Every structure is written in structure tokens, then in C-alpha cells.
Amino acid sequence: MRTVQMNDRSRVIKRFVLDIFFPNKCPVCRRAIRWDKLICNDCLEKLPVLESAEQCIFCGKLHPEGEPCQSKNSYDNAVSVMKYKGNAKRAIYNFKNRYALNLAEFSAPYIYKALEENDLLKTADCVTYVPMYKKKEFRRGYNQARELARYVSYSTGVPLVREMLVHKKTQTSQHNLSADERKLAAKSTYSLNPKSKWDKGFKTVILVDDVLTTGSTLNACADILKQAGFERVICASICVTPLQKENEDIKPAQ
Ligand SMILES: [Zn+2]
Numbered sequence: 495m496r497t498v499q500m501n502d503r504s505r506v507i508k509r510f511v512l513d514i515f516f517p518n519k520c521p522v523c524r525r526a527i528r529w530d531k532l533i534c535n536d537c538l539e540k541l542p543v544l545e546s547a548e549q550c551i552f553c554g555k556l557h558p559e560g561e562p563c564q565s566k567n568s569y570d571n572a573v574s575v576m577k578y579k580g581n582a583k584r585a586i587y588n589f590k591n592r593y594a595l596n597l598a599e600f601s602a603p604y605i606y607k608a609l610e611e612n613d614l615l616k617t618a619d620c621v622t623y624v625p626m627y628k629k630k631e632f633r634r635g636y637n638q639a640r641e642l643a644r645y646v647s648y649s650t651g652v653p654l655v656r657e658m659l660v661h662k663k664t665q666t667s668q669h670n671l672s673a674d675e676r677k678l679a680a681k682s683t684y685s686l687n688p689k690s691k692w693d694k695g696f697k698t699v700i701l702v703d704d705v706l707t708t709g710s711t712l713n714a715c716a717d718i719l720k721q722a723g724f725e726r727v728i729c730a731s732i733c734v735t736p737l738q739k740e741n742e743d744i745k746p747a748q
């Protein structure tokens with residue numbers, strides 16, 4: 495796959511002009527790269543990109559191929575681009591904290607390919623994303639999930655619905671919470687935005703977030719979307735947490 499998909503003249507011009515004021519950088523190593531690249535060649539080679547057979551199309555987890563899916567999620571499908579390890583972790587850190595938005599543009603065509611290969615695109619009506627607490631988004635300057643959703647919408651041709659969900663309060667760090675505590679915290683964190691408008695005939699939504707970890711955030715958002723009338727929720731993320739044994743650098747859940 496090409497690293498840059500640019501079939502739109504205005505997007506090419508925008509990137510070229512932006513590069514003059516904000517020099518283009520690799521989202522992993524932060525070295526300067528040419529204006530029309532999204533990642534440097536060294537980092538591209540080392541990215542832990544998923545093989546399509548590695549990921550369960552239902553829960554999105556990396557349980558062994560052929561093993562039936564045991565999980566009971568509110569979402570119906572999940573696709574990701576790479577494993578949350580090695581330089582993918584660095585890329586996500588930079589994506590969240592250092593405006594490394596190239597990662598969204600780089601990942602969207604992979605998400606398109608995974609959705610297409612699994613026959614999930616033709617029924618998709620709209621794209622939305624996991625919201626960020628407004629004050630936090632203001633401080634950061636952007637919501638990385640929304641940036642990714644914009645590119646997923648562009649790559650797939652499925653329309654984006656902005657601010658369908660809202661983040662109600664600041665979340666305390668989830669690192670020390672048990673799985674059940676995470677579920678509860680996520681449930682009380684999100685709600686439907688009463689001001690959001692979309693075609694009520696829409697039945698399938700693509701829900702975008704940066705990383706799929708336990709699934710508690712995506713489940714909480716999928717619950718709300720189903721209560722709002724959606725019949726199918728397809729999650730799309732850049733990264734998915736690998737199985738524990740493959741991922742010694744991630745601390746085991748408490
Ligand atoms: Zn690099």
C-alpha cells in the first residue's frame with residue numbers, strides 16, 4: 495500500500511503549503527520528512543501492522559485464529575491497523591500529545607481496507623468518534639479520535655457526524671481500575687449529545703477511537719448509540735492491545 499493517498503488536488507496543495515510553516519515530521523521518530531510523506535521509511539518498516547487474519551472481526555481482540563469469539567460486547571465488529579507495542583506506542587503518544595496527525599491520515603486507508611475486506615462498508619451509514627472532555631480538548635487543541643474519524647470518513651466516503659456523543663466529566667486515570675470499575679466509569683462518562691442531528695434512517699455507524707484496550711470505552715459508547723436507534727456499531731481504531739504474553743512492556747491488569 496502507498497503511504498500517501500492523495501487523489502484530491504486541494505489536499506496536495508494544502509500539505510505542500512502547510513509544510514512551509516509547519517515542517518512535516520514522522521509521527522514515530524519526529525524527524526523531518528518530505529512534505530508528501532506521512533511516515534519515514536525506517537519507521538514504516540518497523541511498524542507492527544496487523545495481518546488481517548490476526549484480529550477477530552467481532553471483538554477486535556487478537557485471540558488465536560479459529561478460536562470462537564467468547565466476548566459479549568455492545569459493538570458488533572472491530573478493526574484496527576496495528577498492535578499497540580514498539581514504535582506504534584510512540585506514534586500513539588505523539589498522536590495524542592504532539593499533533594502527530596499524520597498518523598490518522600496514514601491509518602485511514604488501512605481501516606478502509608479492513609472494512610472492505612470484511613464486507614462491512616456497504617451497510618455503513620455514518621462515521622463518528624469517541625468524544626473528549628471539552629476542557630481537555632480545548633487545552634490540547636484537538637481530539638485525536640475526531641481527527642482519525644475525519645480521515646476515515648474521507649477514505650471510505652461514509653459521512654462524518656460530529657459531536658454525536660459527549661464526554662460529561664473528567665475521567666480519573668483508568669490505570670488502577672479493575673475491569674468492572676473501568677466499565678462503570680466509562681458508562682457514567684459518555685452520553686448522547688441532544689444537539690446532534692443525523693438521518694434517523696441510519697442503522698450502521700462506524701465508531702472511531704485511537705486504541706482498543708479493554709473495550710470498556712467503546713462498549714459504553716456503543717450502548718448509547720444502540721439506544722439512539724443504531725442496529726450495528728463497527729469500531730475502528732489505529733491500535734489494539736496485543737495478548738499479554740506478546741506484550742511484556744504493558745503492565746498486567748490490576
Ligand atoms: Zn520515523
Ligand SMILES: [Zn+2]
Nearest residue numbers: 550552553563
Ligand atoms: Zn473475538
